[in-house]
Amino acid sequence: MARPHIEPFVELNEGYKKFKIPGFVGADYKTLSLDVDNGACSLKVRMRDGFKRPPGLCYSDLEIFVLTGELNVGEEICREGHYIFLPAGMALEAMSAPKGCELIMMYNDSEPSFEESDANHKLALKEGFVSVNSYEDMPWAGGSIVSPSVATGVFLKLLRFDPLTEAMTFLYTMSPEFIQDNISYHDCAEESYHIWGESWMMQFGDLPTGGYFWRPSYINHGAFRSKLGCIALGRTDSKLHNYFHFNPWSNPDENKSRAAAFLYRQRPQLYKWVHMQGGHNHPHGQAEHVGAAPAPDDFENPEYVDHPQTKMLADQTCTFHEMDHLHDKDAIAAAHKFAHENGIAHGHDHSGADHTHDDDEY
Numbered sequence: 001m002a003r004p005h006i007e008p009f010v011e012l013n014e015g016y017k018k019f020k021i022p023g024f025v026g027a028d029y030k031t032l033s034l035d036v037d038n039g040a041c042s043l044k045v046r047m048r049d050g051f052k053r054p055p056g057l058c059y060s061d062l063e064i065f066v067l068t069g070e071l072n073v074g075e076e077i078c079r080e081g082h083y084i085f086l087p088a089g090m091a092l093e094a095m096s097a098p099k100g101c102e103l104i105m106m107y108n109d110s111e112p113s114f115e116e117s118d119a120n121h122k123l124a125l126k127e128g129f130v131s132v133n134s135y136e137d138m139p140w141a142g143g144s145i146v147s148p149s150v151a152t153g154v155f156l157k158l159l160r161f162d163p164l165t166e167a168m169t170f171l172y173t174m175s176p177e178f179i180q181d182n183i184s185y186h187d188c189a190e191e192s193y194h195i196w197g198e199s200w201m202m203q204f205g206d207l208p209t210g211g212y213f214w215r216p217s218y219i220n221h222g223a224f225r226s227k228l229g230c231i232a233l234g235r236t237d238s239k240l241h242n243y244f245h246f247n248p249w250s251n252p253d254e255n256k257s258r259a260a261a262f263l264y265r266q267r268p269q270l271y272k273w274v275h276m277q278g279g280h281n282h283p284h285g286q287a288e289h290v291g292a293a294p295a296p297d298d299f300e301n302p303e304y305v306d307h308p309q310t311k312m313l314a315d316q317t318c319t320f321h322e323m324d325h326l327h328d329k330d331a332i333a334a335a336h337k338f339a340h341e342n343g344i345a346h347g348h349d350h351s352g353a354d355h356t357h358d359d360d361e362y
């Protein structure tokens with residue numbers, strides 16, 4: 001069981017709890033989201049004046065973002081906007097916060113843990129370590145890092161990209177009077193903390209300063225609007241693809257089926273192979289079967305499976321030439337004739353002496 005959908009959640013309305021586990025005493029936390037099975041969680045953390053801990057490691061990937069105050073890590077002073085990605089098992093230098101600080105801490109794989117150590121665990125992927133002040137040392141870039149893209153008026157700072165899963169952590173802004181009029185969903189889970197400002201979404205209303213969401217995959221969100229603008233810390237747990245549409249009533253299962261229909265259309269051979277490998281674990285849509293792989297339903301394009309282009313790509317034994325004979329459309333027949341007259345190969349062998357085209361109407 002992954003983390004449940006939490007949206008919107010406004011942490012400023014909640015009180016802090018005291019940490020009692022080793023390495024955290026002297027700090028307080030608010031839980032933003034939690035996977036109750038493996039303990040993975042995102043927390044807002046307040047390190048009280050004088051917080052200190054020795055060098056040590058954690059058994060989960062850990063992301064730290066400094067919201068206010070200063071966090072000392074070894075000799076480095078991490079101020080507002082500082083971002084750290086600490087791979088699981090990598091030892092971080094001693095931490096202290098002489099005057100206190102507020103952080104977002106994301107434990108991506110398991111519960112918060114701390115083991116005093118100045119050496120890395122032998123399996124630590126230390127090359128993944130990131131430490132950067134995102135406010136001072138990174139420029140804003142356009143928001144269209146994936147296609148199809150969000151509307152103009154979004155800017156990004158990409159803090160971390162995982163080459164294996166394509167998970168991303170990023171700062172983003174919406175400009176004042178930002179508007180995006182469509183609805184989106186993704187294959188990935190999406191997480192956001194509003195550092196400052198507000199945004200609005202059709203399904204979930206206003207998200208103010210201190211607002212947070214953990215949104216599992218395939219949940220509709222949008223249209224969007226931001227009256228005054230916002231700056232937020234965002235994260236995905238895998239590849240972000242924007243599936244856009246305008247149907248506010250579609251549910252996550254319908255959205256997932258439509259996403260599978262994209263795969264069916266765009267990478268039909270991969271879809272077919274996955275289907276063959278996956279046995280019976282496939283969507284049982286009402287759409288027509290092509291070859292051995294069933295076509296998933298697409299609420300936006302319910303007839304897509306009958307489109308000749310889709311049929312040809314989905315079933316490599318079905319050619320345009322066969323389409324000619326099946327449908328005998330004038331335009332396709334003309335293309336067929338042109339191919340014959342110009343010796344262009346188009347799907348079958350013309351060398352046989354017994355081959356005739358009695359059924360062609362040129």
Ligand SMILES: [Fe+2]
Pocket residue numbers: 184185186190221
């Ligand atoms: Fe999204």
